[in-house]
Amino acid sequence: MKQVQWSDVYISASAASLAQPESVADAVRQGRCDAQEAELQDYARISVAAEGQTPADMAVAAGRHAMERSGRSDGVELLMHASVGFQGIDHWSPAAYIQNRTIGGRAAAFEVKQASNGALVALNLAAAHVTSGAPSSAVLITTGDAYPLPVFDRYRSDQGTVRADGGAAMLVTRSQGVARLLSTALVGDATHEEIHRAGEQWRTTPGEAGWPVDLRARKEGYLRTDAQPGHAVSQTLIGGNKEALQTALADANTSLDDIEVLVLPNLGRQATDRMFRLTEQGIDFSRTCWDWGRNVGHIGAGDQLAALTHLFETRRVRIGDRIALCGLGSGFTFGCAVLEITAEPDWSPTACLP
Template identity: 40%
Template sequence: MRWNDIYIAGLGTRLPSPEPAETAVSEGRYSTQECKDNELISALVSESEPAVDMAAAAGRQAMARSGLDAEAVTLLLHAHTYHQGEDLWTPATYVQQHTIGGSAPSIQLNHGCDGGMVALHLAIPTLLAGPEGAAALLTTGDRFAPPGFNRWSSDIGLAFGDGGTAMVAARGGGVARVLATHSSSEPFFEGLYRDTDRGFTDAPHLAGTPLDLRGRKKRFAEREGLDTVMGRLSAALVENVEQTLAEAGTDLDQMVKIVLPNLGKPLLSWQLLAPLKIDLDRTLWEWGRRTAHIGAGDQFAGLTYLLESGQLRAGDLVVLVGVGIGYCWTTAVVQIEDVPDWSGPDAETLRVAG
């Protein structure tokens, strides 16, 4: 959908220190061959800070950078991929309590790695239906900790990084204007991340061992055919991105940067670069290979990095592409309105890059 009067007013991150991939290899937590193939340098690791606290810290930074009062926020959406620190609990209200307070609705989105992007897509109609100057605080937070998860080997083709990210979407102005967003899903792939052989369980992590997502994916690909899986994933991605660009009245050639999920190089290449026919240097690969995949927050963190590092100018177009299990895709085209100076000591994306 094409939008008017929707802006990104602030962005924030809370990113822990990176653990070198070589350390995980030396300790037997990461395959030597996969380390070589994926070409990932490190992954962000929170030793103790919970996912929700990282999300709240990012939210506070995004609000401060937006210049908006907490009272302007009429909606909070908190997205995540993995465990939030407690079962049968509402992490969104925790994030609200530790960011803006107040009585605005706060809602949890368990939408996989597309969660941050779909939060933006879903927040826009609420903002447009509300008063001028209304804002939405969108946060993500994930911590991929043992014993339930091995960030280096639970999945194939990528590693998982911890961190919190946030975006303030608002009416009336901001650092970037949201021209268009589009979200779609392909339920054929629901079983790609479900253990169809084992069946459903009565409680989480009953096996007491890290999740084996790669085994689920391999069995699905063997059953449906690898060519079918790759073909349908590529087609759905291209359709989503092309529709968003068309609604924004532009094309990929006009994009200054393309912000994609932070994946290992082979997976990034066949799942995203090849279908979209884009070169690696148009993406944030050199930064993303140092953070690894920050769950639902790659796109918010990536745009924050571009602004904190001064790589964008007023008028530049950027496309953000979200991909989540299920499978689902959400794309946004944004145009930079103003270039803030966010390069101070709290520019955590620059610390990671350094």
């Protein structure tokens, strides 16, 4: 039998930092969210940060919690921070800020900018780093994103998803942990990268075209061109997700039937079913983290790490279970990681930040 792709890479610990829940039904009543779209996507609540809760600080909170859970106080060689949007200050290094407030020391710190697929890209890089390093090698991955007005309208700037605020973290190590990394897969397809910039002119400063960002209008403008029918874009998304999942499963010597939980991005119900073909494959939403995700929203690059944390905190996974973390980012990139649970930690449920 072929060897799994990664043989000695583990998730030592993970954590999430979520903000206060906001009712989507309340947002509909207040006219901030379209009622028909709310019904289709079926979100119940989303995590919304209070004034002063920055993406970087949410990443710090998650990173500290993950380090506490790991029992490791030093020796982390690298910090990778994945994010989608604005991190609180122009022209600075959020990765260095997070490193200074989590692991300190002499670790290198850098950002991974692969949109909502950032955490899975970082996990692939972290696996390569610890594999090539000493037995004590360790990498801390953090994420943090927030979508407040006026820059982004979390309910209307995009479609198929409601953007939420939160951070997440994961410590990747050698030899032991709560889960063993069996495989990772990354797929890129830039055929339709224009969909996220269609109709826009190049600018010299952020916000020159006005706020909030209108991704919905860009997509609709792109899809109105005869050369780029919506079917072609859908097939790219569906095909990329499928290829990443199938590649990771094959490299892990695992079938889809062997996967206990399929962790997907916190997209709306209709968008999730369409992009990952759950109904078509006979996969019930109960095999995903949808019931949790519809009460959190899409927290940028951190959905998969936060969902993994939720699985451990709620004792939903047991030793020997295999799970798949799936993601996609604008551009487009697609990712998947297959894990095998190796421990059942006694972690308390994630609480909202004060």
